Amino acid sequence: MSFTHRFGTLPTYPLATIPSTKRELLAKGVDVIDLGAGDADLPAPPAAVAALKAAVDDPAMSRYGFGLGLPAFREAVVAWMERRFGHRFDPMKEVVPLIGSKEGIAHLCFAYLQKGDVAIIPDPGYLAYLGGTLLGEAEPYLYPITPRTDFLVDLDGIPPDVLRRAKVLFLNYPNNPTAAVAPLAYLERVVARCRELGIILVYDNAYSEMTFDGYVAPSIFDVPGARDIAIEFHSLSKTYNMTGWRCAWACGGAAIVGALAKVKSFVDTGQFLAVQRAGIAALESWDTWLPGNLAVFRQRRDAAVAAFNANGFRVPAPKASMYLWVPLPEGIASMDFHTRLMHEEGVIALAGAALGAGGEGFFRVSFIAGPERLAEAASRAGRLLQRMRAG
Numbered sequence: 482m483s484f485t486h487r488f489g490t491l492p493t494y495p496l497a498t499i500p501s502t503k504r505e506l507l508a509k510g511v512d513v514i515d516l517g518a519g520d521a522d523l524p525a526p527p528a529a530v531a532a533l534k535a536a537v538d539d540p541a542m543s544r545y546g547f548g549l550g551l552p553a554f555r556e557a558v559v560a561w562m563e564r565r566f567g568h569r570f571d572p573m574k575e576v577v578p579l580i581g582s583k584e585g586i587a588h589l590c591f592a593y594l595q596k597g598d599v600a601i602i603p604d605p606g607y608l609a610y611l612g613g614t615l616l617g618e619a620e621p622y623l624y625p626i627t628p629r630t631d632f633l634v635d636l637d638g639i640p641p642d643v644l645r646r647a648k649v650l651f652l653n654y655p656n657n658p659t660a661a662v663a664p665l666a667y668l669e670r671v672v673a674r675c676r677e678l679g680i681i682l683v684y685d686n687a688y689s690e691m692t693f694d695g696y697v698a699p700s701i702f703d704v705p706g707a708r709d710i711a712i713e714f715h716s717l718s719k720t721y722n723m724t725g726w727r728c729a730w731a732c733g734g735a736a737i738v739g740a741l742a743k744v745k746s747f748v749d750t751g752q753f754l755a756v757q758r759a760g761i762a763a764l765e766s767w768d769t770w771l772p773g774n775l776a777v778f779r780q781r782r783d784a785a786v787a788a789f790n791a792n793g794f795r796v797p798a799p800k801a802s803m804y805l806w807v808p809l810p811e812g813i814a815s816m817d818f819h820t821r822l823m824h825e826e827g828v829i830a831l832a833g834a835a836l837g838a839g840g841e842g843f844f845r846v847s848f849i850a851g852p853e854r855l856a857e858a859a860s861r862a863g864r865l866l867q868r869m870r871a872g
Contacts, residue, residue: 490615492622494608495835506827514850514858517829519657519803521849523722523777525763526770532762536755546751548742550578554757558715558730565689566700577742580752581727582687582716585741586651587613588748589731592740593648593681594619597638600649602783605658605833605840607685610651622647625839632661636674644678653685655801658836659846662801665699672704672711681737682711687729688802690720690771693779696800708734712741719803720771721763728752728760760824778803784834784852785859792863805846806833813869815844821869826861 485596505655506513524530524561536542555572563569570576579585586609594600602610604623622643626632634652636644652671654663675682680711692698701711712733718724731741763770785805786798796807807830809818819832822844831847833840848855 487616491612492608494612494724495831499829502823503829506823507613511827513827513829514854514856514861515829516847516849516858517831518537518724519719519847519849520724520852521719521722521778521847523724523774525726525759526721526766528762528766528770529723529759533755533759536758539755542753542755542758544754545579546754546757547763548577548746548751549752551754551757551761554578554761555730557761557764558732561767562700562732565767566702567604568700568702570732571735575725575738576730576732577738577745578757579714579716579729579731579745580749580750581718582685582714582729582731583609584749585729585731585745586610586683586685586714587616588685588744589681589741590614590617590649591618591744593617597646598648599643599644599646600612600651601634601636601639601647601655601680601868603632603656604838605836605843606651607630607653607657608836610683610685611837614649618649620646623837625838626656626659626661627839632656632659633663633667634671636671636678644680648678649679649683650675651683651685652701653687655688655691657688657802658831658833659806660799660802660804660805660839662696662698665703668699668701669704672707675710676706680710682707684711684713686713687716687719690767690800691716691775691778691803693775693782693798694800698801712737715839717760717763720767720774722774723759723763726759728751728756728763778848781848781850781852781855785846785848785855787854788859789846789862792859793866794862796857803847803849804847807844807846808843809833809842810866810870811842815841818865819844820871822862822865826865828858828861830858830862 590613598619600614716729815832833843
């Protein structure tokens, strides 16, 4: 049996093989410190857990949710977006519940991309952008984001013939993997250019609440006119330590949101209603529960930054996200460093090159473990760095 061309274009997903390797290392008795995925070892909000426990006892929660889902979840999303950003959405026409933002991002491509089209993708970046583009049979244009440009995508730096064919632009700030943030003035320029060019702006705002030191992340809808061309994705995964629950949403103008909802009507029958019930409880606990959770992450960020800087690396403290984007010395390949760090030192980090060629020269650390484990991981990474520098 032969595969389709679109299937053949898919690369290996970087995190797909790590769990099996981790299992092999643990079986050998290796003390593994896993800082690979953005998957914290912290509990979900107690209110969300209690709501889920109650909901699973209700037979109505086990029925098909379909695209509608729980109307109360849509209402909770709308209330939170208005409270957090000051923007109001129609809960039935301008919000779509998702089984995690990843699937929504990928499925949106089925509505807007086809052969001959281009999607502009930050490189390095979240591979759901690339996967959705390739499955939509469009051409990815990988824009290298670098420290020189503050890890921002500059549309004016893209060839005019590419811009003419571009149908979708993916942006993600606070950024994964670089932890960069985007000034509002920059977003204003991007929205203006997307409106001129007729490009759908897919704004992945999954880390909007993972911010530190007084920084407050904006919504793309803070920019006037963004509703005409943008759709914004939010997730409970990182904010509420609910990665495995797969609960998220997208919001925006009715036309773009409706296109995603139509695609989803053919590929799934909705999120588990009990999880949506728990999602309501999580959103309602935002102002009381989140500060304590962020305090834990702030402590971990500071510990990780201090530890890696003390062990031969040079990394600044990020204003947002749950990642350190750590530069490697010239001549040390990120995949080689990642592989040796895992097998020789039992530390799992993510090679920058695994997230795109533009990530070469860096590796990503998720500060998802406690300060002591982060310090130990940095010490092991420093030992390996010394060996590799020595040749």
